[in-house]
Amino acid sequence: MPENLTIAIASGKGGTGKTTIATNLACSIAQTGKIVQYLDCDVEEPNGHIFFKPGIEVAKSVTISVPDVDAELCNSCGKCGQLCQYSAIISLKNEPLVFEQLCHSCGGCMLVCPTGAIKEKPKEIGFVDIGSANGVKFGQGRLKIGDIHTPSLIKQVKSIKINDGIVIIDVPPGTSCPVIEAIKGSDFVLLVTEPTPFGLNDLKLAVEMVREMKIPFAVVVNRSDPNEQMTSQYCLDEKIEIIFEVPDDRRIAEAYSVGKMIVDALPEYEGIFTILYERVLNRIKGRE
Amino acid sequence: MKIAISSTGQTLDSQIDQRFGRASYFIIVDTESMEFDVIENSNTDVAGGAGINSAKVVIDAQAKAVLTGNCGPNAQRTLSAANLKLYTGVSGTIEQAVDLFKAGKLSEATEPNVGSHFGTENTNA
Numbered sequence: 001m002p003e004n005l006t007i008a009i010a011s012g013k014g015g016t017g018k019t020t021i022a023t024n025l026a027c028s029i030a031q032t033g034k035i036v037q038y039l040d041c042d043v044e045e046p047n048g049h050i051f052f053k054p055g056i057e058v059a060k061s062v063t064i065s066v067p068d069v070d071a072e073l074c075n076s077c078g079k080c081g082q083l084c085q086y087s088a089i090i091s092l093k094n095e096p097l098v099f100e101q102l103c104h105s106c107g108g109c110m111l112v113c114p115t116g117a118i119k120e121k122p123k124e125i126g127f128v129d130i131g132s133a134n135g136v137k138f139g140q141g142r143l144k145i146g147d148i149h150t151p152s153l154i155k156q157v158k159s160i161k162i163n164d165g166i167v168i169i170d171v172p173p174g175t176s177c178p179v180i181e182a183i184k185g186s187d188f189v190l191l192v193t194e195p196t197p198f199g200l201n202d203l204k205l206a207v208e209m210v211r212e213m214k215i216p217f218a219v220v221v222n223r224s225d226p227n228e229q230m231t232s233q234y235c236l237d238e239k240i241e242i243i244f245e246v247p248d249d250r251r252i253a254e255a256y257s258v259g260k261m262i263v264d265a266l267p268e269y270e271g272i273f274t275i276l277y278e279r280v281l282n283r284i285k286g287r288e
Numbered sequence: 289m290k291i292a293i294s295s296t297g298q299t300l301d302s303q304i305d306q307r308f309g310r311a312s313y314f315i316i317v318d319t320e321s322m323e324f325d326v327i328e329n330s331n332t333d334v335a336g337g338a339g340i341n342s343a344k345v346v347i348d349a350q351a352k353a354v355l356t357g358n359c360g361p362n363a364q365r366t367l368s369a370a371n372l373k374l375y376t377g378v379s380g381t382i383e384q385a386v387d388l389f390k391a392g393k394l395s396e397a398t399e400p401n402v403g404s405h406f407g408t409e410n411t412n413a
Contacts (some may be wrong), residue, residue, distance in 0.1 A: 081344075087337025087362075092370045099362055102337060131406055 012202025014173035017222035027274035035165030044140030062123035073117035306357030309339035339363030
């Protein structure tokens with residue numbers, strides 16, 4: 001029976017190693033012959049492609065709907081502006097003024113307009129790239145510079161999710177709307193952290209978030225330091241499993257700096273990410 | 289002619305509020321009679337759209353010009369669409385600003401003089 005599950009790789013703090021874990025995990029699972037898809041949902045700064053170097057077959061333009069006002073039909077009643085909670089449309093003496101960058105595409109202004117003067121028009125917010133590399137199905141979102149509709153684009157990246165294999169989602173850092181959108185619907189979350197006070201502080205925030213979302217999770221410690229007790233003590237106190245540790249190995253950083261995956265550059269690490277996958281699988285099965 | 293001035297207080301000797309969208313008050317002054325109304329600005333703490341909504345407030349108050357310290361792009365666009373004149377970089381008291389305006393000593397701004405969210409980052413500006 002083909003395994004069908006989604007694992008999100010998240011972290012509170014940026015730069016802890018989400019992409020390192022996500023790309024190596026996806027590659028390692030693919031090497032065991034399973035169907036794997038890697039989706040880079042860090043759409044403001046996708047960088048998984050640096051490691052995969054995928055061939056992109058399709059680059060789909062993603063648009064949202066914003067209001068388009070027909071000045072001839074507008075009777076300046078002002079209902080659109082009263083409705084909009086984001087001040088994306090505001091009625092003045094003549095026809096309303098639209099601020100497309102503030103629009104959340106709810107369509108409310110069109111519904112309340114009594115003269116049908118407001119229609120939808122598309123506004124491009126970014127792209128979804130689809131391709132493949134090293135036997136991994138690759139997908140990524142690219143938000144246009146200056147655009148703020150991050151969750152809308154992430155939703156589109158996730159719409160290409162396969163349903164007959166393992167999906168690895170590379171989540172943006174933090175704990176806000178884009179992160180929630182990327183994690184939503186996952187079977188398991190790996191929270192990547194680093195053994196620093198910053199890493200721990202933001203890990204705590206991320207733990208609160210996934211607990212709120214009621215998704216099973218475990219912690220991955222990257223650049224692990226055996227002398228550092230803060231993170232392990234926190235996880236012990238909170239009964240959180242540290243499912244995996246990546247040692248603080250300079251050669252990993254060197255491979256990273258030239259866009260190489262750990263599993264490609266350092267043969268002795270081959271297989272360790274397969275162990276991570278099996279541990280996650282056991283955790284999920286243990287719950288069923 | 290009615291003009292709107294962003295203000296830190298409710299009297300003509302109050303200081304101009306350097307933020308337009310998140311100004312504490314708008315004082316609407318009739319430049320002929322020097323009679324004025326005070327509008328408490330409900331947009332000081334909104335998450336977004338403060339400039340646009342504050343522009344709407346002064347437009348609805350029938351002001352024909354706005355005197356303020358700093359004005360961002362969305363507020364400027366809204367004021368301009370309603371044909372209000374905008375004067376930025378104004379400081380001192382409300383009364384001094386009105387005098388300068390009446391004496392023709394202020395120059396009109398045709399562009400915003402700060403970026404978006406200036407007022408959220410410079411609460412004491």
